[in-house]
Amino acid sequence: xxxxxxxxxxxxxxxxxxxxxxNITSACQSALDACENDLECSNRxxxxxxxxxxxxCQPQCRNAVLNLYQNKLGRILLRSDTSCLPGxxxxxxxxxxxxxxxxxxxxxxxxCEADLQCNSQWGVFISECEAESARGECxxxxxxxxxxxxxxxxxxxxxxxxxxxxEDQLCIHLRDNILNACSKPTPSSPAPGxxxxxxMPDGNELMASAAVTLSSLFLGGLxxxxxxxxx
Numbered sequence: 001x002x003x004x005x006x007x008x009x010x011x012x013x014x015x016x017x018x019x020x021x022x023n024i025t026s027a028c029q030s031a032l033d034a035c036e037n038d039l040e041c042s043n044r045x046x047x048x049x050x051x052x053x054x055x056x057c058q059p060q061c062r063n064a065v066l067n068l069y070q071n072k073l074g075r076i077l078l079r080s081d082t083s084c085l086p087g088x089x090x091x092x093x094x095x096x097x098x099x100x101x102x103x104x105x106x107x108x109x110x111x112c113e114a115d116l117q118c119n120s121q122w123g124v125f126i127s128e129c130e131a132e133s134a135r136g137e138c139x140x141x142x143x144x145x146x147x148x149x150x151x152x153x154x155x156x157x158x159x160x161x162x163x164x165x166x167e168d169q170l171c172i173h174l175r176d177n178i179l180n181a182c183s184k185p186t187p188s189s190p191a192p193g194x195x196x197x198x199x200m201p202d203g204n205e206l207m208a209s210a211a212v213t214l215s216s217l218f219l220g221g222l223x224x225x226x227x228x229x230x231x
Contacts, residue, residue, distance in 0.1 A: 006228065023083055024084045025080075025081055025082045025083050025084070025139075027080055027081065028077075028080040028081055028082060028083045028084035028085070030082050031073070031076045031077040031080045031084075032077060032084045032085070034073050034076070034077075035071075035073045035074060035076075035077050038071075038073050039079075040071055041071045041073040041074050044064075044067050044068040044070075044071050044074055045068055045074065045077070046064060047060070047063075047067070048061070048064035048067075048068050048085075048087065049085075049086065051063075051064045051087075052064065052065070052085075052087030052090045052096070053087050053090065054085060054089060054090065055089060055090045055093060056090075056166075057090070057093065057094035057164040058166060059164075059167045059168070059229070061087070061090060061094065061096070061179055062090075062094070062096065062104065062106070062164060062166075062168070065078065065091065065096040065104075065107065066106060066107060066110060068206065069098065069110050069169055070110065071109070074097075075098075075114065076090075078096075078097065078098055079098055079099050082097060082190075083147040090220075094164055095107075095161075095162050095164075096113050100118070101162070102157075102160050102162055103157045103160075103161055103162075103227070104161065104162060104163065104164070104171060105158070105161035105162065105163055105171045105174045105179070106163075106170060106171045106174065106176045107161075108154075108157040108158055108161045109122075109174060111154050111156045111157070112149070112152075112155050112158070114116075114154075115152070115153070115154040116148060117152050117153070117154070118152040118153070118154040119153045121148045121149040121151075121152060121155065122149045122155065124145055125142065125145040125146050125148075125149055125182075127146060128141070128145065129141075129142035129146070129182065130178060133177065133178050133179075133181035133182050134177050134178065134181070135181075136181050136186075137181065137186045138181050138182035138183075138185050138186050139185060139186065140185045142182055142185075143182050143184065143185040144191065146158075146179070146182045158179055159173060161179070162175070163175055167201075176207060
């Protein structure tokens with residue numbers, strides 16, 4: 001129980017420090033109060049308050065943010081200006097704020113999956129293209145599906161999302177093997193042994209070719225006749 005007491009004590013101290021901040025907005029304070037008054041949201045918020053104070057982007061902070069975002073009231077709090085959160089500087093530095101210009105890729109994924117419009121596009125892309133993009137390939141269809149995801153308000157951040165440098169393998173896999181692989185379509189390769197000409201010449205090309213052939217035959221005939229009489 002000592003660890004639980006320590007976390008609660010640290011949370012209480014951080015909460016007190018946050019309450020002394022002169023620039024806390026009413027919107028953030030209202031979102032914080034709503035989260036604290038909800039048992040599930042409060043249980044998710046406590047680890048974030050304790051872990052996101054080192055400014056070192058620890059995995060514990062990242063996991064706490066992702067866990068809090070999966071709660072409706074937690075999402076509202078994280079999408080506020082976070083002026084009422086003691087760890088807001090670390091959240092900004094580590095790209096753990098869903099409304100920032102650059103967002104952690106795993107948080108972008110959660111935000112997309114929580115939005116009906118974005119998730120409908122993302123779900124199709126993952127079901128049809130995840131295996132393909134994991135091999136470093138991307139068909140024109142898969143490229144189009146990811147582009148459709150990025151065209152949604154909550155999917156735009158996929159285009160610039162980032163990862164931390166601390167035990168962030170899932171994020172790195174998502175960014176490098178799934179998203180970056182489909183940043184452009186993979187050129188289709190011709191079938192092995194297929195050396196055939198796939199385009200047929202049009203009528204003008206056929207007439208021009210025939211004219212050249214007849215001219216060559218005519219000149220060849222004249223040269224033959226000339227050589228014959230010279231004998």
